[in-house]
Amino acid sequence: MNWFLDINSKLIDTKRSSRLCVICKGAHLLCGKSRCPVIVRASIMYEAVRYFDKLDVEGSSPPGVFVGRFGYPKVYVGPLTPPFKGDTRILDTPEYWFGMSIEDIVRFRSILLRGERLMRVDSAANPDSLLVTLQELAMSYKPVDLEVKLASKPRASIVLDDEVQPLGISAPLSRIIPGGNIYVDRRMEKIYYDRDIKAADAVFDLYRSGVSVSSIQKAFSLGIFGIGSNRRLVPTRWSITAVDSIISERILEKVKHYPPISTYLLFESVYLDNRFKILMMPSFWSYESIEAWYPKTVWNPDGRIPVIEGDWEGYHGKKNYAIIGGCYYAARLAVAEYLNSIMRQASVLILREIHPGYIMPVGVWHVREHVRNALRKKPIVCQSIEEALSIISSSLEIPLKVWVKHSHLLRRELYQRNIQDYL
Numbered sequence: 001m002n003w004f005l006d007i008n009s010k011l012i013d014t015k016r017s018s019r020l021c022v023i024c025k026g027a028h029l030l031c032g033k034s035r036c037p038v039i040v041r042a043s044i045m046y047e048a049v050r051y052f053d054k055l056d057v058e059g060s061s062p063p064g065v066f067v068g069r070f071g072y073p074k075v076y077v078g079p080l081t082p083p084f085k086g087d088t089r090i091l092d093t094p095e096y097w098f099g100m101s102i103e104d105i106v107r108f109r110s111i112l113l114r115g116e117r118l119m120r121v122d123s124a125a126n127p128d129s130l131l132v133t134l135q136e137l138a139m140s141y142k143p144v145d146l147e148v149k150l151a152s153k154p155r156a157s158i159v160l161d162d163e164v165q166p167l168g169i170s171a172p173l174s175r176i177i178p179g180g181n182i183y184v185d186r187r188m189e190k191i192y193y194d195r196d197i198k199a200a201d202a203v204f205d206l207y208r209s210g211v212s213v214s215s216i217q218k219a220f221s222l223g224i225f226g227i228g229s230n231r232r233l234v235p236t237r238w239s240i241t242a243v244d245s246i247i248s249e250r251i252l253e254k255v256k257h258y259p260p261i262s263t264y265l266l267f268e269s270v271y272l273d274n275r276f277k278i279l280m281m282p283s284f285w286s287y288e289s290i291e292a293w294y295p296k297t298v299w300n301p302d303g304r305i306p307v308i309e310g311d312w313e314g315y316h317g318k319k320n321y322a323i324i325g326g327c328y329y330a331a332r333l334a335v336a337e338y339l340n341s342i343m344r345q346a347s348v349l350i351l352r353e354i355h356p357g358y359i360m361p362v363g364v365w366h367v368r369e370h371v372r373n374a375l376r377k378k379p380i381v382c383q384s385i386e387e388a389l390s391i392i393s394s395s396l397e398i399p400l401k402v403w404v405k406h407s408h409l410l411r412r413e414l415y416q417r418n419i420q421d422y423l
Contacts, residue, residue: 124223
C-alpha cells in the first residue's frame with residue numbers, strides 16, 4: 001500500500017479558518033480564489049511521495065540545505081535532496097524562478113526530501129563530521145550526488161491553512177554519503193577558513209565577488225561565516241532576511257554619497273497576481289514599502305476589505321525590525337542595487353497590491369526578484385509628483401487617497417515644504 005494513503009498517517013491538519021474548505025472540498029472555490037491551494041499542494045505532493053517510500057534515497061542535491069527554527073537553540077538541520085540525479089540547481093535557486101507558475105514552484109519544493117537531524121545552534125563553532133559535510137554542501141557551486149540514509153520512512157501532512165509555504169517531505173536523518181566530489185566555491189572556502197572575519201563583512205565580500213544572494217543565504221544559515229568561536233547555525237527564515245539586510249545596508253552606505261535623481265521615476269512589475277509600483281522621488285535617501293492584501297488572499301482570507309500595512313525609514317536607516325517582515329528588506333536590496341548602478345540616491349516608495357490569484361506564499365525571494373524585474377525596465381519619467389500619482393492611480397485598484405493616508409513619504413512629498421523651496 002502506498003504510505004501516502006495510510007489511514008494512520010496524519011495527512012490533514014485543520015484549523016478554524018478551514019471550515020469553508022471542508023464544505024467546499026475544492027469543487028466550488030468558495031474562498032474566492034481562482035485555484036484551490038489545498039488541491040494544488042495535495043496533487044503535487046501526491047506526485048512526489050511515491051518516490052520516497054524507502055529508507056535510502058539517492059539524488060543530486062541542488063545543492064540545498066535547510067535549518068529549522070522551532071525548538072531554538074536546538075534546531076533541525078539537513079540536506080535537501082530529490083530522488084534523481086543530474087543538474088538540479090533550479091530546484092533550490094530562487095533567482096531562476098521569476099515568471100514561473102505557483103504550481104511549478106510548489107513542484108520544485110515538493111520533490112526535495114528534507115533530511116532532519118537535531119543540533120545545537122552553537123555546534124557550528126566546532127562542527128562534527130555530519131555538519132562539516134552539510135557546510136561543504138552549502139558552499140558548493142554545483143549539484144552534489146548524495147546517498148541519504150533515513151532513520152524512518154518519510155512522512156507528509158497537508159495543512160489546510162494559507163500560512164504554509166511550499167515545503168517537501170521530511171524524515172529523520174541517519175547519515176549522508178557524498179557520491180563524488182563536492183564542488184566547493186573557492187570564494188566561500190576562503191571565508192570559511194578565515195575565523196577572524198565578521199559575518200557581515202563575509203556576506204558583503206562574497207556578494208561583491210559575484211556569489212548569488214541565495215547561495216550566501218544558505219552558507220549563512222549553516223554557520224560558515226563569522227568569528228570562529230561565535231559561529232552559529234541560523235534558521236533559514238532568519239538567514240534570508242539577515243543577508244538581504246546586511247547587503248542592502250552596505251550598498252546604501254555608498255549610495256548616500258551620490259547626488260539625488262533630478263526627476264520622478266516610476267517602475268512597475270506584475271507577477272503571481274502581485275502588482276508592484278516603485279516610485280523614486282528626487283530627494284535624499286528614504287524608503288517605504290506598503291502592502292495591500294486583498295480579501296481571499298493568503299494573509300487576509302476572511303476579510304471584506306484590503307488590509308494595508310507598511311513601514312519606512314529615513315536617511316539614517318531603520319533600527320527596529322520592519323512590521324511587514326522580510327519583504328521589506330528583500331525589496332530594499334533590489335532598490336539599493338539599482339541606485340548604486342545609476343550612481344544616484346532617491347526617496348523610494350514601493351506600493352504592492354496582492355490579489356486573490358496569489359493563492360499561497362512562495363517566499364520573500366519573489367519580492368526581491370519582482371523589484372529587480374521592475375528596475376530592469378525603462379522607467380516612466382515624470383516632472384511632478386502629481387503626474388506620477390496620476391499614473392499610479394490609473395493602474396492600481398486601491399484609491400490614491402488611501403495610499404496617501406498610509407504613506408509617510410507621500411504625505412511628506414505632498415504637504416511638507418523643504419529648504420530648497422525657499423532658495
